[in-house]
Amino acid sequence: MVLAWKQARNRTQPDPHYQAMLRYKEVPQWWYLVLFALCFFAGLAVNIIGETTLPVWGYIISLLLGSFIAPFSCILYGLYGSGVATNQISKMVAGAVHPNLPLANLFFASWSHQVILLAVNLANWLKVGQYTKVPHRVMFATQIYGTLLGAGLNYAVMTIIVNSQREILLDPQGNNIWSGSIVQSLNSQAVTWALAKQMYGVAGRYLIVPLGIVIGLAIPVFHWGLIKLIPRLKEWPINTALIVAYSGINYYGNTSWIWSSIAVGIFSQLWLRRRLPRIYNKYNYLIGAALDGGSQLVIFILSFAVFGASGTAHPFPTWWGNPSGNPDHCL
Structure with missing residues (x-):
């Protein structure tokens, strides 16, 4: 800094x-x-x-x-x-x-x-x-x-x-x-x-809730100690702070967005960045901004035209991709 x-x-x-x-x-x-x-x-x-x-x-x-x-x-x-x-x-x-x-x-x-x-x-x-x-x-x-x-x-x-x-x-x-x-x-x-x-x-x-901060602090320190004992572990690019932080996200709400995020991330950061770095460097950030803006625009339109934000809903037909129960097919 x-x-x-x-x-x-x-x-x-x-x-x-x-x-x-x-x-x-x-x-x-x-x-x-x-x-x-x-x-x-x-x-x-x-x-x-x-x-x-x-x-x-x-x-x-x-x-x-x-x-x-x-x-x-x-x-x-x-x-x-x-x-x-x-x-x-x-x-x-x-x-x-x-x-x-x-x-x-x-x-x-x-x-x-x-x-x-x-x-x-x-x-x-x-x-x-x-x-x-x-x-x-x-x-x-x-x-x-x-x-x-x-x-x-x-x-x-x-x-x-x-x-x-x-x-x-x-x-x-x-x-x-x-x-x-x-x-x-x-x-x-x-x-x-x-x-x-x-x-x-x-x-x-x-009491376990405030102790969670202590536990979360201890895990990266423990990982750092392991690297000191076993230097070869440093070759594994693991960020324990982010792993612990994101491990608590999936306990509520819909989870289908996680899989689509992983798919886009793997395509962009793993395949495109390594195989086609010129295209990645030139277009990746522009496409990312376009996807963000487009997603927000689509959500705004769907909220009022389909989901009933203004009072009257017009739901999509029920099928495998849009089940009548939980949209993530969770029981």
Whole structure:
């Protein structure tokens, strides 16, 4: 991280994509400072006027916590194209700082985690802009425009879906299209971490949850120790942190997306990258961005035209690929 910071300050980063971007005017630092000030005071106003029960000092601490974690998350994502979820750390700190205040816990974790999530997403797309040679200032303006447009569009779509699918979203089970499980889990976690001493303490029923962080930390250390004892293990490119992090994803919801992701990943990163590196280097990132944008557009259209986001659903015919029960063919 220190080396990357020095290379950025001195403009000595050897990456050819970075060097090619030096022809464009860089975004002045004061643009980011002004944007930060506007967002900080806007968030402060929302926090106070919204009666979140989160004190101003708690709001500031949540932003500082997110700012501390964000660089490490960006480094992980830059190195491996993936990261380790840190939203539970925000909730743990919130429970320790604001005990018995579930609403304050919810907003503390939201402010803190959004700093991390948005930092990774914005850095990711800045990197895509670098690969596609979009000027720095154009990317800056585009990201602000996209963020504001997305906020308004997401709020409008959310309001329509919540009003039209209210009963299903309130059902803990949901169905194979609509589910409020993620929002319900955020609410449940805010309540439980506000009662952290009773729920997750030594005498609590769920002590294993905070111990999970200790276990997750110990596994990479154990792997590192094995490499010291058996140096040949270093030849195996295994990242135990990512393995442990992703091992807990498959316990809820649909899982069919995992197999399609694995198929696309193997084709892109294993076959195409090795067999046709010229085509991979020229088109892979462009195709990836196109697939992301296309998927979101198709989901938006299907949600309203087929899945009943506006009230009336027009379901697809039932067949092997679209069973009447669980779409993953799980019993």
